[in-house]
Amino acid sequence: MDTELTDTEIELKFLVSDNVIAHIPAIITEFAKKVINKPSRNLQNAYFDTASRELRALDIGLRTRCFGGETCNDNQCEQTIKLAGKVVGGLHQRPEYNLPLEGKHPDLSLFDANIWPHGMQIDAINQNIYPIFSTNFIRRTWILETESGTKIELVLDKGEISASNQVETICEVEMELVSGSRSDLFILAQKLISHSEVRLGLYSKAARGYRIADNKPLIADSTLNSVSLESDSTLEQAFSACLQYGIEFVQKHEQCYFDTPALHTLKRINDGVSVIIHAFGLFSNILNKDKVKPLLDELNWLLKELSWVETAVQLKNYTSKKHAYYKKIKSAPELNQVIDNLKLQHPDVSKMHQVFCSARYNHLILNLTIFLVDEKWKNDWNATHLQLAEQKVTDKAASLFEKDWHEIRGLIGSEQDISEKTYIAQKEQLERNLLSGCCLGDLFNQALREEFRTPWLDIIHGIDELCTLDYLKRLCSAQNDDSLSKIKIWLEQKSENLLSAMEQSRLATFKSAPYWR
Numbered sequence: 001m002d003t004e005l006t007d008t009e010i011e012l013k014f015l016v017s018d019n020v021i022a023h024i025p026a027i028i029t030e031f032a033k034k035v036i037n038k039p040s041r042n043l044q045n046a047y048f049d050t051a052s053r054e055l056r057a058l059d060i061g062l063r064t065r066c067f068g069g070e071t072c073n074d075n076q077c078e079q080t081i082k083l084a085g086k087v088v089g090g091l092h093q094r095p096e097y098n099l100p101l102e103g104k105h106p107d108l109s110l111f112d113a114n115i116w117p118h119g120m121q122i123d124a125i126n127q128n129i130y131p132i133f134s135t136n137f138i139r140r141t142w143i144l145e146t147e148s149g150t151k152i153e154l155v156l157d158k159g160e161i162s163a164s165n166q167v168e169t170i171c172e173v174e175m176e177l178v179s180g181s182r183s184d185l186f187i188l189a190q191k192l193i194s195h196s197e198v199r200l201g202l203y204s205k206a207a208r209g210y211r212i213a214d215n216k217p218l219i220a221d222s223t224l225n226s227v228s229l230e231s232d233s234t235l236e237q238a239f240s241a242c243l244q245y246g247i248e249f250v251q252k253h254e255q256c257y258f259d260t261p262a263l264h265t266l267k268r269i270n271d272g273v274s275v276i277i278h279a280f281g282l283f284s285n286i287l288n289k290d291k292v293k294p295l296l297d298e299l300n301w302l303l304k305e306l307s308w309v310e311t312a313v314q315l316k317n318y319t320s321k322k323h324a325y326y327k328k329i330k331s332a333p334e335l336n337q338v339i340d341n342l343k344l345q346h347p348d349v350s351k352m353h354q355v356f357c358s359a360r361y362n363h364l365i366l367n368l369t370i371f372l373v374d375e376k377w378k379n380d381w382n383a384t385h386l387q388l389a390e391q392k393v394t395d396k397a398a399s400l401f402e403k404d405w406h407e408i409r410g411l412i413g414s415e416q417d418i419s420e421k422t423y424i425a426q427k428e429q430l431e432r433n434l435l436s437g438c439c440l441g442d443l444f445n446q447a448l449r450e451e452f453r454t455p456w457l458d459i460i461h462g463i464d465e466l467c468t469l470d471y472l473k474r475l476c477s478a479q480n481d482d483s484l485s486k487i488k489i490w491l492e493q494k495s496e497n498l499l500s501a502m503e504q505s506r507l508a509t510f511k512s513a514p515y516w517r
Helices: 024-031 122-128 182-193 205-213 235-259 263-282 289-305 309-318 326-330 333-345 349-356 359-373 383-389 393-412 420-425 427-443 446-479 482-511
Strands: 004-016 034-049 061-067 077-082 086-088 091-101 130-145 151-163 166-179 198-200
Touching: 004 182, 024 130, 024 151, 024 182, 034 205, 086 235, 086 359, 130 166, 130 205, 151 182, 151 205, 166 182, 166 205, 182 198, 182 359, 198 359, 235 263, 235 349, 235 359, 235 383, 235 393, 235 427, 263 289, 263 309, 263 427, 289 359, 309 333, 309 446, 333 446, 393 420, 393 427, 420 427, 420 446, 420 482, 427 446, 446 482
Parallel strands: none
Antiparallel strands: 004 091, 004 166, 004 198, 034 061, 034 130, 061 077, 077 091, 086 091, 130 151, 151 166
16 A cells, blocks of 8 residues: 655644634635635544654654544544654644554554654554544635645644543644745745734644643753754854754743743743844854844844843742741831832733734744744855855854853953952853853763853852842832841841852852863
8 A cells, every 4th residue: 555645744833712713714815816615624633652652752643533523434534644853933844644544543564664764663563552642623624825826725723632531722723835835834824923812833733642641741941951063063054053942942931831831931931032142143144134133123022021030030039938038038028018019010921921922922933933944044145154154163162162261251250259240240241151052062072061061050040149139139228118228238148148159159160171172
């Protein structure tokens, strides 16, 4: 039996609200020259794997699908294999293979043996697969054809994912490029996200199903990791990897925030945006400033929307029962009241949801995705740009880190103790230097890199806390209250203690050998 290959899927996924559905017919009419409206179908899908999740480990999706509902006949079913692919922003690209299926249990042996990764034990896996979770939804489908002849399949899926006695709602729009220009796909996407209550979907139904089935919710990272790079990466490849890492980091934590709202998750979004901005700066010599500026403007807008988060995280820490200062701060009701009033001024969860569902935010994510997958930085390249872009990034990284190292030592590398004001004044510069390590540090030995960076990360965390102590001290001074004057003195002592601890970290930086040499 021949395997039907639906080539490599190129599709965009969107999470939408019910309110958006009513606008879809108008969007379609405005976009397409010709529209074929297919009948709605009830799709019942089961996803299979082994108990040890061997397919999941290989990033392979195995699905059976029956059309029409409970009464469907065996010959109305198919089995599908989706192999490892690439997801950028909401753009999903994966090889997909479909076969008619007799019955409802898949048979891997029916697929062409050449599609499988080398060494995969097909027979053993085939004997041990069983249904892990199901997705059942009503699908409405439109085939759109543009003036230029591009064909796009647009679908609306409404239903649910079921696993382990848990249910998660599906309300998604997918746009798949059938033939023609990918730019038309992006134009249609721009029209959809011009409506609020739309988000680009980073995670497939399968990824969501596995999380429910295995009780492994999406967890926010505790910090930024290093961008994965090959030792022979060129400047262009390194830039592309940094940009992709930043976009995915932002989107992952956006979804984490919708799943479980938390301030530290918003801080991670802030970090991801900073990585993207930093990457544009690091590789500015191969980029067109005029083309990049609109993206940077919007990224800085998003940073401004999140500018309150750093302080909010620190205030929450200080008023947490787990914090060492909790009892002392709690014993000052006047200060507590000031802090509570400040917290009320911060945007609540619903307001942040509005930001992430806004047309402006999603246009930003989509435009970053388009810039990356279409490699738009090449549009204005000349021979000089091309030559620069093909240079190995390792040499650039080493010289950059050396420059940053001398700069940092010049800022806070003196023999004398560093003051609170000096640390706070150098916070942004230190963070930029550490972002360079995040973007390019993977090119060097991991153990040496982590040993070198650890005291610097401790210093950054210390500066964050110094900023909050300074903020609280200024709050106390502004209230003109005798009881708060005593709290201010106590806060001064805490700052001195923190500076003493930070001095140990600073001295430790003198002992660490630069990992890039």
